Amino acid sequence: xxxxxxxxxxxxxxxxxxxxxxxxxxxxxxxxxxxxxxxxxxxxxxxxxxxxxxxxxxxxxxxxxxxxxxxxxxxxxxxxxxxxxxxxxxxxxxxxxxxxxxxxxxxxxxxxxxxxxxxxxxxxxxxxxxxxxxxxxxxxxxx
Amino acid sequence: xxxxxxxxxxxxxxxxxxxxxxxxxxxxxxxxxxxxxxxxxxxxxxxxxxxxxxxxxxxxxxxxxxxxxxxxxxxxxxxxxxxxxxxxxxxxxxxxxxxxxxxxxxxxxxxxxxxxxxxxxxxxxxxxxxxxxxxxxxxxxxx
DNA sequence: ACTATATATTTGTATTATACAACTATGTAC
DNA sequence: GTACATAGTTGTATAATACAAATATATAGT
Numbered sequence: 562x563x564x565x566x567x568x569x570x571x572x573x574x575x576x577x578x579x580x581x582x583x584x585x586x587x588x589x590x591x592x593x594x595x596x597x598x599x600x601x602x603x604x605x606x607x608x609x610x611x612x613x614x615x616x617x618x619x620x621x622x623x624x625x626x627x628x629x630x631x632x633x634x635x636x637x638x639x640x641x642x643x644x645x646x647x648x649x650x651x652x653x654x655x656x657x658x659x660x661x662x663x664x665x666x667x668x669x670x671x672x673x674x675x676x677x678x679x680x681x682x683x684x685x686x687x688x689x690x691x692x693x694x695x696x697x698x699x700x701x702x703x704x
Numbered sequence: 705x706x707x708x709x710x711x712x713x714x715x716x717x718x719x720x721x722x723x724x725x726x727x728x729x730x731x732x733x734x735x736x737x738x739x740x741x742x743x744x745x746x747x748x749x750x751x752x753x754x755x756x757x758x759x760x761x762x763x764x765x766x767x768x769x770x771x772x773x774x775x776x777x778x779x780x781x782x783x784x785x786x787x788x789x790x791x792x793x794x795x796x797x798x799x800x801x802x803x804x805x806x807x808x809x810x811x812x813x814x815x816x817x818x819x820x821x822x823x824x825x826x827x828x829x830x831x832x833x834x835x836x837x838x839x840x841x842x843x844x845x846x847x
Numbered sequence: 848a849c850t851a852t853a854t855a856t857t858t859g860t861a862t863t864a865t866a867c868a869a870c871t872a873t874g875t876a877c
Numbered sequence: 878g879t880a881c882a883t884a885g886t887t888g889t890a891t892a893a894t895a896c897a898a899a900t901a902t903a904t905a906g907t
Contacts, residue, residue: 568817569824569832569833569835569836570817570820570821570824570832571813571820572837572839572840573820573824573832573839574813574816574817574819574820575748576839576843577839578741578745578748578816579745579843580723580839580842581724581728581741582741582742582745583766583843584720584724584846585728585893585894586765586766586894587766587846588724589863589893589895590894590895597863597864598721598724598864599725599864601721602721605718614885615885615886616883616885622725622726622729623726623729623730624864624865624866625865625866625867626884626885626886627865627867627868627885627886628864628865628866629885630884630885630887631864631865631886631887632864634886650874650883650884651872651873651874651884652871652872652873652883652885653873653885654885670714670717673721674713674714674717677713677714677716677717677720678711678713680842680845680846681712681713681716681845683845684841686712688838689712689713689716690712691834691838692712692838693710693712693715693716693719694715695831695834695835695838696715696716696719696723697715697719698827698831699723699823699835700722700723700726702823702826703723703726703730703823728864728865729865732865732866733866740892740893741893742893758855758856758857759854759855767893767894767895768894768896769855769856769857770856770857770858770895770896770897771894771895773855773856773857774857774858774893774894777857790855793854793855793902793903794855794902794903795856795900795901795902795903796854796855797855797856
């Protein structure tokens with residue numbers, strides 16, 4: 562078996578594709594917790610970066626405004642967020658997390674965290690730290 | 705701003721979710737090359753791990769057999785793979801990549817690779833290598 | 848050899864996440 | 878005040894998926 566030696570970027574490209582596939586499969590079927598992918602990140606964003614409107618969220622996640630509009634409507638309908646009309650602009654409003662929303666987010670975060678921690682149990686602390694760092698760094702460049 | 709200090713696994717959990725979101729957005733809209741996510745990985749798998757049937761591919765990717773069945777049918781219809789009936793079993797067959805398929809795969813791989821290389825241009829070689837390594841390692845544990 | 852069961856694959860149907868386009872309501876500029 | 882711009886919603890289409898039903902072939906038990 563003559564394994565071709567890959568340039569790091571080739572490895573990363575392929576492994577990213579594989580990671581996507583796996584992760585997508587997992588989060589589509591056996592979803593961890595009660596929040597789906599979009600709900601989890603929306604709540605996280607609203608919770609940690611303060612309230613914001615549909616447009617800003619759409620930009621943050623690079624999704625269509627209509628998509629975010631539906632997703633936030635769903636969150637609102639479930640009582641996880643509520644809207645505050647923008648006093649300056651009658652068309653706009655901003656979203657804030659409710660107590661229930663914050664609790665849901667926290668418990669989901671915990672469940673996901675534990676799942677990852679379990680997966681990483683055999684990794685050295687250095688590798689865990691480095692992986693976190695590099696992922697963050699990578700996320701900041703793929704705008 | 706009192707930033708909470710995160711355990712590495714918490715960072716990784718969150719950054720993975722963000723990565724998914726971004727990557728998904730990118731590969732859904734501005735798709736690189738002519739192959740979609742599933743086609744790219746299917747071709748890669750068939751090309752590098754030899755021919756296999758729908759069932760094996762479904763297991764590999766943890767997707768439903770019906771999903772793979774449609775995806776491979778689409779690949780076949782585009783002339784990227786062809787089927788060989790299994791001589792032992794009249795129900796089964798295996799898939800092999802065609803010349804066109806191999807060419808498509810190679811050019812897509814190249815385009816994706818270049819995109820990643822561009823993104824990583826400011827990273828040190830060590831970080832690139834380490835990131836590739838850790839991604840591979842992580843992929844192997846999220847079965 | 849016959850019948851029941853298991854297996855590989857396909858096809859039908861529903862769901863979900865998404866984008867784009869059309870629409871509504873409100874704001875801004877000339 | 879009229880025209881244009883903007884925030885958000887709703888209608889519609891598409892793609893990827895899962896689950897269930899169907900088809901064809903294989904295997905096991907009698």
